[in-house]
Amino acid sequence: MIKNGFKNIGPGPLVAAAFIGPGTVTVCTIAGVTHGFTLLWAMLLSIVATAVLQEMSARLGIVSQKGLSEVIRTEISNPFFKALSIILILSAIVIGNAAYEAGNISGGVLGLESLAGNASGSSSLWSLVIGFVAFVLLFIGNYKVLEKALIILVILMSLAFLITAILTKPDLVLVFKGLFTPDFSNNTILTVIALVGTTVVPYNLFLHASLVKEKWKDTSDLKHARKDTIIAVVLGGIVSMCIIISAAAIKDGQVSNAADLARGLEPLFGNYAKYFLSIGLFAAGITSAITAPLAAAYVATGCLGWSSNMKSLNFRLVWMLILGLGVLFSSIGFKSIEIIKFAQIANGLLLPLIAGFLLWIMNKTSILGIYKNSAIQNIFGVLIFGIALFLGAKSILKVFGML
Structure with a gap:
């Protein structure tokens, strides 16, 4: 039973690995x-x-x-x-x-330096x-090897953030209140945009469609x-929530990224939380340093x-170009602000x-036949399209x- 369950694990964890990068960790930290x-x-x-979109x-x-x-x-016929x-x-x-790959690698470096007490070289x-x-x-170019490596890293990441959140002993009543009581006040709107924007990622849609055909035929x-898909996305969301919950335990306004959060947790909850x-x-x-070049390669090809x-x-x-x-x-500490701004504008439009x-393609019988969208899937899709349009304009x- 368990063996079959692992056998049917597919690209979902890779998608979760892709959207929970250092950028997401930082946004969730600031939100908390x-x-x-x-x-x-x-x-x-x-x-x-x-x-909904990844499915x-x-x-x-x-x-x-x-x-x-x-x-x-192949489907857009108009040349322009x-x-x-x-x-x-x-x-x-x-x-x-x-542009984002430098941030992914730098995030991994921050984690290693925090573990080694910044004396690691x-x-x-x-x-x-x-x-x-x-x-x-x-370079191994074997989907199964890549899948297994990323699943292990995603499990490691999930457990690490979950244990950190538990160590902070959050008030569960306030947690559930925050989950089900929307707050649209002016001072939260930009953070809301950032949270949704860092989770609903355009390149994941390309990555997922390409990876599933490697796994299933x-x-x-x-x-x-x-x-x-559902299990992986929910797991990824729980990880993001754990980061918000962990960050909420810190009352120091100087915390602006995950490395600051690691240092801030240490005096309150001991070395274990930091580690x-x-x-x-x-x-x-x-994980993001692996999935970002992979997605770029699938998109370009x-x-x-x-x-x-x-x-x-x-x-x-x-992928060698992106990774390189x-x-x-990351090595020279180059802050490619203008490139990242350009990428944000392009992503906002994309x-x-x-x-x-x-949404249009998922309703084409010529491509999907009986597997095209149902009425309920279209309702959800239209609502999400509206949110995407709003987020794109705001970004x-x-x-x-x-x-």
Whole structure:
């Protein structure tokens, strides 16, 4: 029974690994320190939205046996809109992931340095170590090896953050109140946008559709994919909530990232809390450092009509470029603010575009046949599209300093 359960674990944990990176850890930390438990409802909303969209993406991948970027390239017939969509997707995912990769690696380094008491040597050395581990796992080009490695890291990360939250002994009444009582006050809206935006990630939709066809080849596997997706997204959401809960225990306004949180927890809850949190941050960094280049490779190969075989030269060249830039920027401490701003604008435009496109494609009988969206799935999809449109507009206004 347990063996069969593990056998049917698919790309879900990889999706969870992808959206719980150092950026998510930092956003959740700030949310907890600044607003306590009051924004847990935003994370609950994010979990529902992510589960709905990722299930659609997984269903598309299994039924069509194509990645999302491949479907976009073949289904949009208008040359102008096709070119515009491909340019926007490549800009947001490939360039964006190159910018974010430095943050992923730096997050893993922060976790290692916190564990070693900041006396572990230079950050650039740890950046190279994390980059090397990611390189080896990606170069092997074996989906099963990658899946097992990331599942172990996700379990490690989940346990680390869960234990940290338990150690802070939160008030469960306030936790449940925060989960089910939405707070739309002006001083919380930007943090809500950040929480939803860091969970409902455009590149995960591409990654998921591409990975499920590596794992499953038949529509009879849809039930396994659905269960795998829901369990992984819920688990990922619980991890994010645990970070918020842990951060809520700190009343120091100086806490602005997970490394500060690790130091802040130490005097209150002892070394154990600090070590568990540092392990979680390291696992979050290294898993995202692996999935970001992988997603970029699937997107680029799908958009440009190249082979998406993990061992093909073009596929490897794309992820090597992303990983190499990440290690370089992380090692020299380069703050690629303008590149990240550009990626945020592109992602702000991309999320509603991809959510809308996904909704359109999931209703096409010519692609999905009897597996197209039901009325309930479409209702949820339209609501999420509206949220994506709102978030996209807000994130672009924020980048231009108009919010």
